[in-house]
Amino acid sequence: MASFKLVWLFCLHFTLLERPASAHFIVNTPPPLGNNINNEDIAPCGGFTPSGSDTLTAFHVGGDAIDLTTLHAQSYFDFLGMLGDSLSSNWTFLIPTVEQYGLNGFCEPSVEVPASWAGSNGLLQIIQDSEDGVHYQCMHVNFVASVGSPNSACTNSSGVSAQFATDPNLATVDGQTTTAAATSAVPKTPSSATSSAQTSASTSPSKSAAVPTAMFETFWNWVLLIGFIVISIALLAS
Ligand SMILES: [Cu+2]
Numbered sequence: 001m002a003s004f005k006l007v008w009l010f011c012l013h014f015t016l017l018e019r020p021a022s023a024h025f026i027v028n029t030p031p032p033l034g035n036n037i038n039n040e041d042i043a044p045c046g047g048f049t050p051s052g053s054d055t056l057t058a059f060h061v062g063g064d065a066i067d068l069t070t071l072h073a074q075s076y077f078d079f080l081g082m083l084g085d086s087l088s089s090n091w092t093f094l095i096p097t098v099e100q101y102g103l104n105g106f107c108e109p110s111v112e113v114p115a116s117w118a119g120s121n122g123l124l125q126i127i128q129d130s131e132d133g134v135h136y137q138c139m140h141v142n143f144v145a146s147v148g149s150p151n152s153a154c155t156n157s158s159g160v161s162a163q164f165a166t167d168p169n170l171a172t173v174d175g176q177t178t179t180a181a182a183t184s185a186v187p188k189t190p191s192s193a194t195s196s197a198q199t200s201a202s203t204s205p206s207k208s209a210a211v212p213t214a215m216f217e218t219f220w221n222w223v224l225l226i227g228f229i230v231i232s233i234a235l236l237a238s
Contacts (some may be wrong), residue, residue, distance in 0.1 A: 009232035024135040025128045027152060029067035030057035032137045043137035048122055050085035059141040061118045063110035065147035070106050076167035078174055081113050083122045091125060097167050102160035109154055119141040129170045
């Protein structure tokens with residue numbers, strides 16, 4: 001019986017303490033400031049701070065590709081940008097909120113920023129709202145004139161789809177005051193969204209506090225945890 005207890009505690013240890021960190025989303029192009037799955041809930045840039053020594057990636061104001069890998073079967077994404085890297089000015093919404101389905105590759109092939117940004121450095125920000133919270137990533141870029149050439153690496157994995165939608169939770173998180181523009185007359189697949197209607201939609205530059213990472217993401221994780229505890233107590237008391 002004692003050896004069984006040991007084996008049980010060994011399993012318990014790996015189940016509760018060594019669980020792999022839950023993953024959220026990864027930015028492939030343009031390269032993000034950094035990617036740390038454990039800090040991805042920290043606004044505004046997933047725990048990273050832009051600096052003057054960052055390597056900047058050219059981003060065409062007339063439309064350029066943003067290539068993601070998402071590890072959630074369903075989530076909402078907001079795409080924002082700002083001039084400079086002080087994080088003190090307002091973020092500008094680049095396209096309406098996107099609701100996305102399916103795992104792995106997700107491509108926004110042509111995201112536009114205001115034409116007047118050409119020639120300046122700035123930041124792009126992506127916010128994901130998924131079942132386990134709100135996650136952030138930023139990219140440090142230099143905005144350049146004209147339209148980017150299509151990026152062949154930026155593709156949707158099979159089964160991936162997306163549409164413009166309204167997410168009340170994201171609207172609260174990022175201070176988006178109107179969702180009307182996001183729901184009318186938008187293409188089924190957001191590929192060449194206009195940016196004019198969505199610029200300067202943010203009235204509140206402050207982000208709400210980051211949502212703490214949930215150790216146990218779903219109901220079934222809780223069931224598993226409680227089951228382990230009950231059985232462990234019964235074993236140890238026997
Ligand atoms: Cu996640």
